[in-house]
Amino acid sequence: DIQLTQSPSSVSASVGDRVTITCRASQGISSWLAWYQQKPGQAPNLLIYAASALQSGVPSRFSGSGSGTDFTLTISSLQPEDFATYFCQQAYSFPLTFGGGTKVEFK
Amino acid sequence: QITLKESGPTLVKPTQTLTLTCTFSGFSLSTSGVGVGWIRQPPGKALEWLALIYWDVNERYSPSLKNRLTVTKDTSRNQVVLTLTNVDPVDTATYYCAHRLLTSGSYWRYFDYWGQGMLVTVSS
Numbered sequence: 001d002i003q004l005t006q007s008p009s010s011v012s013a014s015v016g017d018r019v020t021i022t023c024r025a026s027q028g029i030s031s032w033l034a035w036y037q038q039k040p041g042q043a044p045n046l047l048i049y050a051a052s053a054l055q056s057g058v059p060s061r062f063s064g065s066g067s068g069t070d071f072t073l074t075i076s077s078l079q080p081e082d083f084a085t086y087f088c089q090q091a092y093s094f095p096l097t098f099g100g101g102t103k104v105e106f107k
Numbered sequence: 108q109i110t111l112k113e114s115g116p117t118l119v120k121p122t123q124t125l126t127l128t129c130t131f132s133g134f135s136l137s138t139s140g141v142g143v144g145w146i147r148q149p150p151g152k153a154l155e156w157l158a159l160i161y162w163d164v165n166e167r168y169s170p171s172l173k174n175r176l177t178v179t180k181d182t183s184r185n186q187v188v189l190t191l192t193n194v195d196p197v198d199t200a201t202y203y204c205a206h207r208l209l210t211s212g213s214y215w216r217y218f219d220y221w222g223q224g225m226l227v228t229v230s231s
Contacts, residue, residue, distance in 0.1 A: 001170075032216075036154075042223075043203055043205075043222065043224050044154065044203075044218075045221075046208065046217060046218060049210075049215060049217045050215070053210075055208075055219065087153065089154070089156075091215060091216035091217055095156055095167075095168075095169045095170060096144075096156040096159070096216055098153055098155065098156065099153065101153050101154075
């Protein structure tokens, strides 16, 4: 199984901050990576797929980059509605796997 | 508009069989390329992919659960059913069903529409 390691596990930030979250795969997965946002009590919401493609309806302040084993989700200017937990997911091979999550909290 | 909703018991006893139904609308599981996945999330923990069932006869399962897990589809009723046998308290989780992403005619192994989720507790 491909393991995904996210860092940091939590980050404290303020509105307007630039926030960067990293996801590292245990083996190369090309660009087969997605990012999801999850708020308490809600289902995950797809933000980015294929490492850098912005899902329809997602604000442009979200961006993704990377290929191979190292990937990044960037929020260019954090908004109040962005405080949530973020998960990465690899789609390179079965079983599909998710990272452990990164919680973005108020500073 | 695509919607999905999970239904089933909220409490199951250890060793029993859990059966969850995902009822969806806005797409058909008889359409080429379409797939529905199951993902679960123990309280306060990360997401875990369980299975993916396709429009054709193909299914994929998590190896760690494959001996206990079955997913079937009822195309006429727009439903997908998950069956997990011999449940244990570690199977306590919110269970989600989700639609496989489609973009410009390409299907992906990502999930763009999710059900609201259903918390299932395994306890005696």
